[in-house]
Amino acid sequence: MTAFDADDVVRKLTQRLKMRHCLLLLRIEQHGSLTRVAEDMATSQPAITKTLAELEAMFGAALFDRSVRGMTPTPLGKAALARARAMLHDLDHLARDMEAVVAGHAAHLHAGVIPFISGQVLSGAILRATSSDQQRLIMTLHEGDSHQLLAGLRDHTLDLVIGRASAAADIQGLHFDVLYTQQPRLIASRRLAAQLARRPPDWRELVELDWILGAVHTPEREQVSNIFLAAGIAPPTPIVESYSTKLIGELIVANDKAISIVPADVAEELVRIAGVAIVPYSFGWTLPPITLFTRREDLRHDAYASFADALRQAGRQLADRNGERRL
Structure with a gap:
């Protein structure tokens, strides 16, 4: 395997890389064909081929594999694509930042x-x-x-x-x-919540209700599934899957058989905004903590x-x- 000279590649990219090279990489990934890329970018295929050759010369290796099925990125090409996509997004964000600064914002x-x-x-x-x-x-x-x-x-x-x-x-x-944790709360219409509050939770009864939940593989959904599995019951199939807390609240108020589990702070907002009620059940778990994520360089x-x-x-x-x- 040929040794990769990172310093030499950095020198070439610094001197010769242009934003059109980044755009070209993304168009090739999208279309998988230099002919279609040329049509998309309103230029000739020889011009596209030449620009790609320039770019691959900077890296000193092929960025795409060619076959009868089209062009697919090599491992090096995948790395270049990820950085090219980030650079174009950063360019857009730079323009937005400049617009904000001109308007008196940071x-x-x-x-x-x-x-x-x-x-x-x-x-x-x-x-x-x-x-x-x-x-x-x-x-x-x-x-x-x-x-x-x-x-x-x-x-x-x-x-x-x-x-x-x-x-x-x-x-x-x-x-x-990591900022803070959230406790789960069972919410229902006021009439249903009043009925459920009179007795301890019966998960065999609750599984028959109309559940409104987030999508599969979300922490909220997985925790609900775990409750029923721990009780030896197959988890409920929701009548509605939604990320919209407003919609969840409206559906529950309109249906005396509807029920959901949401974070406590969201439940309290839905009490005020939509008129749902919180069933006073206590759960022995918390949701994964609310966390602020950033890139290290920022x-x-x-x-x-x-x-x-x-x-x-x-x-x-x-x-x-x-x-x-x-x-």
């Missing part, structure tokens, strides 16, 4: 947020971060599960993620700051630190108010 942050987080915590942190005279920010929020959001953090689509730390999460190379960015401090303060206030555990 930066424009793209934050990924899982759905089951208290609106009070999130809004409190955002208000502090966007109203500070020293580090006034513009925020764009993106919702998804922790797996999706951490992938967006890695490819630089997102600047930070507020998600759950768990053994299943791929956090290698990321910095994480730790010293003042804008990140400003929002992180605001989020920690809001999380501490919630934990103190609800008697939940701060970490």
Whole structure:
């Protein structure tokens, strides 16, 4: 195997790499054909072939395998694609930051947020971060599960993620700051909650109700499954799978057979907003902790630190108010 000279590659990339090279890599990955890439980029195939050859010369190796089925990235090509995608996202974020600075703000942050987080915590942190005279920010929020959001953090689509730390999460190379834990709460319509509150939980009875839950493989869903499996009962098949806490609340209020398990802070918000009721059952577990994830190289960015401090303060206030555990 030929030795790889990293210093030589860095020198070549620094002198010759252009953003069009990064764009070309992504277009080849997308289309798998230089002919289709040329059509997409409104240029000729010889020009595309020449640009790819320039790029592979910088790396000193092939970035794509060619076959009758099309072009697929080599291991080196996959690494280059990941960095190219991140560079293009960073370029977009640079333009957004510049726009924010011109408008009198410190930066424009793209934050990924899982759905089951208290609106009070999130809004409190955002208000502090966007109203500070020293580090006034513009925020764009993106919702998804922790797996999706951490992938967006890695490819630089997102600047930070507020998600759950768990053994299943791929956090290698990321910095994480565990904020607080959440207790689970069983919620139902007021009529059903009043009926269930009169007796201890009967999971054989509860499994027959209309469950509304998050998607499979989410921590909330897995914990519900574990409750029933521990009781020797097959977990319920939900009538609705949803990440929308607002929708969960509306469905439960409209159906006296509907039931769900959500974090305590979310349950309390749904009591106020949607009119659900909390069934006073006590569970012997907590959900994986709410955690702030960032890329290691971004730790010293003042804008990140400003929002992180605001989020920690809001999380501490919630934990103190609800008697939940701060970490």
